[in-house]
Amino acid sequence: MHQILVVEDQPDLRAVLRTTLVAAGYRVVEAGTAARALVEARSHKPDLLLVDLGLPDGDGIDLIRAIRGWSVAPILVLSARTRETEKVLALDAGADDYVTKPFGTDELLARVRAALRRAPSDGHHRSRLVFGATVVDLERRQATGPAGEPVHLTPQEYRVLDVLARRPGLIVAQRQLLREAWGPDRVDDARGLRVFVKSLRDKLEPAPAIPRFILTEIGVGYRLASDVVEGTTDTTDS
Amino acid sequence: MHQILVVEDQPDLRAVLRTTLVAAGYRVVEAGTAARALVEARSHKPDLLLVDLGLPDGDGIDLIRAIRGWSVAPILVLSARTRETEKVLALDAGADDYVTKPFGTDELLARVRAALRRAPSDGHHRSRLVFGATVVDLERRQATGPAGEPVHLTPQEYRVLDVLARRPGLIVAQRQLLREAWGPDRVDDARGLRVFVKSLRDKLEPAPAIPRFILTEIGVGYRLASDVVEGTTDTTDS
DNA sequence: CCGTTTCTTAACGGCCCTCTAACGCCCGGG
DNA sequence: CCCGGGCGTTAGAGGGCCGTTAAGAAACGG
Numbered sequence: 001m002h003q004i005l006v007v008e009d010q011p012d013l014r015a016v017l018r019t020t021l022v023a024a025g026y027r028v029v030e031a032g033t034a035a036r037a038l039v040e041a042r043s044h045k046p047d048l049l050l051v052d053l054g055l056p057d058g059d060g061i062d063l064i065r066a067i068r069g070w071s072v073a074p075i076l077v078l079s080a081r082t083r084e085t086e087k088v089l090a091l092d093a094g095a096d097d098y099v100t101k102p103f104g105t106d107e108l109l110a111r112v113r114a115a116l117r118r119a120p121s122d123g124h125h126r127s128r129l130v131f132g133a134t135v136v137d138l139e140r141r142q143a144t145g146p147a148g149e150p151v152h153l154t155p156q157e158y159r160v161l162d163v164l165a166r167r168p169g170l171i172v173a174q175r176q177l178l179r180e181a182w183g184p185d186r187v188d189d190a191r192g193l194r195v196f197v198k199s200l201r202d203k204l205e206p207a208p209a210i211p212r213f214i215l216t217e218i219g220v221g222y223r224l225a226s227d228v229v230e231g232t233t234d235t236t237d238s
Numbered sequence: 239m240h241q242i243l244v245v246e247d248q249p250d251l252r253a254v255l256r257t258t259l260v261a262a263g264y265r266v267v268e269a270g271t272a273a274r275a276l277v278e279a280r281s282h283k284p285d286l287l288l289v290d291l292g293l294p295d296g297d298g299i300d301l302i303r304a305i306r307g308w309s310v311a312p313i314l315v316l317s318a319r320t321r322e323t324e325k326v327l328a329l330d331a332g333a334d335d336y337v338t339k340p341f342g343t344d345e346l347l348a349r350v351r352a353a354l355r356r357a358p359s360d361g362h363h364r365s366r367l368v369f370g371a372t373v374v375d376l377e378r379r380q381a382t383g384p385a386g387e388p389v390h391l392t393p394q395e396y397r398v399l400d401v402l403a404r405r406p407g408l409i410v411a412q413r414q415l416l417r418e419a420w421g422p423d424r425v426d427d428a429r430g431l432r433v434f435v436k437s438l439r440d441k442l443e444p445a446p447a448i449p450r451f452i453l454t455e456i457g458v459g460y461r462l463a464s465d466v467v468e469g470t471t472d473t474t475d476s
Numbered sequence: 477c478c479g480t481t482t483c484t485t486a487a488c489g490g491c492c493c494t495c496t497a498a499c500g501c502c503c504g505g506g
Numbered sequence: 507c508c509c510g511g512g513c514g515t516t517a518g519a520g521g522g523c524c525g526t527t528a529a530g531a532a533a534c535g536g
Contacts, residue, residue, distance in 0.1 A: 191496070
């Protein structure tokens with residue numbers, strides 16, 4: 001049974017979230033402030049965090065950054081639709097997914113399930129990616145195509161794929177992708193990123209024109225389909 | 239039971255690491271500074287070191303170099319992900335592996351196990367390499383060509399081949415090759431390496447112009463094809 | 477001390493990788 | 507209906523990396 005830490009300052013909304021999650025079979029821990037959330041996260045080691053931006057004390061962004069320093073537990077962000085840029089900032093700080101308010105319980109639970117599904121892939125160490133018939137071994141830097149022929153990826157292509165594979169099935173913000181694959185100097189220029197995504201799709205996707213594994217999240221970033229990681233023979237995604 | 243020295247300046251993260259490692263059955267010694275780490279390493283003789291870069295006093299890189307001066311215990315480096323050059327520097331200083339923050343406990347433990355497993359088996363590298371019709375016996379320093387005639391390799395050629403053969407099928411970084419085949423002084427000069435790769439290919443490859451066994455990974459290093467090791471047709475081995 | 481082998485260094489040419497610019501497409505807003 | 511943002515796609519320029527060759531320096535052995 002998974003444990004979820006809910007960080008939300010409004011008591012009534014917190015109650016709704018708790019009821020919803022408990023009814024779905026999760027254990028729930030609550031925190032009303034960022035400071036309290038840090039303490040609870042460290043002591044309870046939750047499997048997932050649900051964080052509302054716009055907390056009274058300090059920024060939710062800082063909370064995400066702090067937790068990301070020592071935990072890989074997925075972080076889902078709750079954000080009002082009016083704060084689009086904040087959503088991107090949160091993802092850039094290390095959040096894994098977002099749910100915009102107002103949201104339905106079905107959508108929330110679907111995203112929670114999707115995020116938790118990543119957990120078992122942690123043990124597999126994400127070194128082996130399966131794009132249909134094309135397989136990439138990130139550790140050995142080897143790739144083989146449908147007919148067993150070797151597929152060649154360039155160093156930069158491996159770097160981009162590496163960052164995406166770190167959070168399979170979850171969103172990686174463009175700035176984060178740029179920072180980790182290119183360096184802190186070029187987080188503002190996404191042109192090169194688009195070119196490399198294209199060439200990765202050409203080499204790995206069965207039908208590059210209709211991406212099935214390397215997916216675009218418009219305005220935010222990219223993500224890998226969750227079933228590229230070995231061991232997750234899963235159902236359809238949200 | 240293995241003993242691990244954890245070098246980490248943040249007390250809370252240190253606590254997380256200790257809990258994780260103790261739960262997995264390791265004995266743990268801790269150090270908060272590089273100076274302290276040197277003392278503990280010398281007195282406890284740990285089987286493995288877990289070093290966080292970015293320590294308050296002195297550089298983590300210097301610590302690695304210092305320990306490498308008198309110990310062969312595997313060193314795992316822990317670091318934030320933003321600095322790509324730091325990774326190269328650490329590995330070049332003698333670190334064995336690199337774990338980026340944030341990390342999952344499963345991933346950390348898997349890498350610890352892998353490092354400990356690799357350590358004693360350092361002497362198990364294959365001594366017989368099969369390049370198609372040309373066979374090299376690394377232990378006896380003898381090689382025979384397609385017609386059974388002897389093939390002569392120079393001492394330095396054997397040294398390069400030795401390093402590559404230690405990790406068959408895996409990429410060996412240029413700097414690592416230079417460090418292990420030439421010495422730490424010449425890790426910056428890859429010109430000689432290219433010359434020796436060329437002469438090795440001339441002597442061992444069936445078609446030197448189209449390398450099939452000694453492969454180039456542009457921007458990274460070289461590697462041996464995994465089927466040069468005896469056991470392609472039969473897997474029996476000592 | 478000389479000849480041979482081995483290693484180092486230099487120079488050049490070519491290929492691959494990366495970056496940049498330009499254009500087209502889709503979509504949502506004015 | 508036009509316009510602008512964001513993404514996909516293509517092509518080309520530039521630079522860096524590697525392969526190759528050859529000649530000089532160093533080590534080695536008589």
